[in-house]
Ligand code: ADP
């Protein structure tokens with residue numbers, strides 16, 4: 335609760351800040367507008383860019399939180415040309431700096447980069463320029479290591495400041511300062527001395543991810559307690575979010591996918607993101623065999639074919655790119671009408687970014703995830719080596735198996751944004767009033783979960799390992815005889831519901847993954863989780879949301895009206911818990927598993 339109040343106060347402050355700094359009557363406004371057009375060839379600023387630029391040009395310390403792709407770089411690149419002096423940019427990744435610097439060079443902006451690979455000659459030239467009151471260099475990128483480790487460079491920076499030439503200090507990916515963030519970099523701690531060394535140079539921190547805890551930490555570490563905070567919303571009002579239950583056979587799935595793109599998205603451009611290179615190739619050739627103009631894009635496709643696919647897609651010669659996440663950087667096609675996830679992404683962040691490539695032109699566009707439990711295991715054996723990989727994956731599983739919440743509220747919550755679901759405007763499968771949804775009821779599924787744990791215990795007793803697929807089979811009395819448990823009844827609901835119960839148990843720690851390695855792959859088995867004991871001794875109950883009425887099966891093949899922000903007139907039932915089945919106690923295994 336305290337957290338909610340604090341975050342409400344923060345929101346209030348942000349709104350005030352946003353109003354106060356939105357002005358177009360600052361002394362630099364004319365220059366700013368002119369450079370925006372003449373140098374950057376852009377027509378207008380995006381939300382929060384003006385506020386940030388005005389604040390930093392007024393020498394205020396500030397932090398900007400903006401989703402990836404929102405346009406954070408412009409917030410320092412443009413001011414760097416508005417005022418005299420040098421803008422120092424600290425960035426954690428050399429590749430990011432290289433990309434930016436190349437783009438700047440292209441625009442004719444004097445910039446440079448210092449890292450471990452910088453030649454001695456370049457270093458000398460740059461360091462000489464820095465201390466000249468009329469130095470030419472406007473933007474200098476450095477790694478935090480360079481700052482922390484090179485005394486000589488710090489000396490130069492002090493001189494630069496002393497001659498009044500240091501305009502501001504920009505810290506990109508500023509959450510890296512905080513150990514609470516997902517990406518802590520020890521060298522970022524060193525940046526704490528910047529404010530003391532250069533009190534007159536405003537600090538501008540940029541990030542896409544920041545919870546209140548991280549932000550408070552960042553302010554403390556950088557010694558900028560009074561820093562302004564600007565936050566661009568993560569909400570993309572023109573994107574319609576939905577989740578489909580993925581058909582269990584490849585054939586059914588492809589039929590459904592084909593129906594979608596040949597009817598609802600007929601003639602429209604889109605992206606289909608796949609989990610693996612193999613998946614993307616299979617989907618591409620299946621679609622091509624059905625006459626769809628689709629191209630394939632992943633890291634193993636040779637560079638020439640990749641750029642041909644990209645080019646043909648940009649020009650509209652092919653409508654669909656079937657790709658892995660390798661298809662991402664630098665995609666700027668405005669009229670992407672749909673992004674379909676063939677399998678769930680590895681995190682909410684990824685989902686947001688990948689689906690965010692739709693609708694850059696602000697026209698209504700659709701973001702669809704096909705969800706199935708089997709894909710969770712595939713993802714988890716890829717991401718479990720990352721520090722917060724499983725935690726992130728469970729975050730998106732929560733999004734996928736939710737049967738009632740506004741998808742926007744789930745996204746906003748993930749990014750620590752306050753959200754009122756009435757703002758969704760019917761633009762997600764759960765808010766859309768044109769859909770036939772039953773009402774939501776909470777049901778106690780504890781006894782089924784106890785059954786699941788009994789099956790796992792029996793398997794462990796006989797030294798057998800369970801995948802989720804085997805677990806479901808054993809639950810329905812199918813599969814290997816040795817894995818079945820007599821005392822466990824066949825569940826009185828569909829296999830889809832059974833899978834949803836398992837996913838729920840997984841993300842709430844009643845179950846957990848157990849990884850085993852073979853020479854060629856990692857296998858994800860499933861075992862009781864840290865909270866399993868609570869369930870077995872009756873000190874926990876598991877309640878899950880179900881739709882009371884089974885949504886009627888409608889077709890997905892209604893063309894959508896891409897030019898208007900309106901709801902699609904028909905859709906397939908989403909991940910619906912078929913609660914009606916929950917109360918039906920007699921079902922044979924075969925009828926229960928469809
Ligand atoms: P971020 O760092 O927030 O992820 P970038 O600074 O890399 O985002 O910008 C993402 C893209 O948005 C770039 O292609 C950039 O040119 C573009 N962009 C930024 N500001 C604007 C603007 N005001 N109008 C149009 N495009 C913009």
Ligand code: MG
Pocket residue numbers: 406407
């Ligand atoms: Mg950036």
Ligand code: ZN
Pocket residue numbers: 739740741742743755758759760761762763764765766
């Ligand atoms: Zn909604």
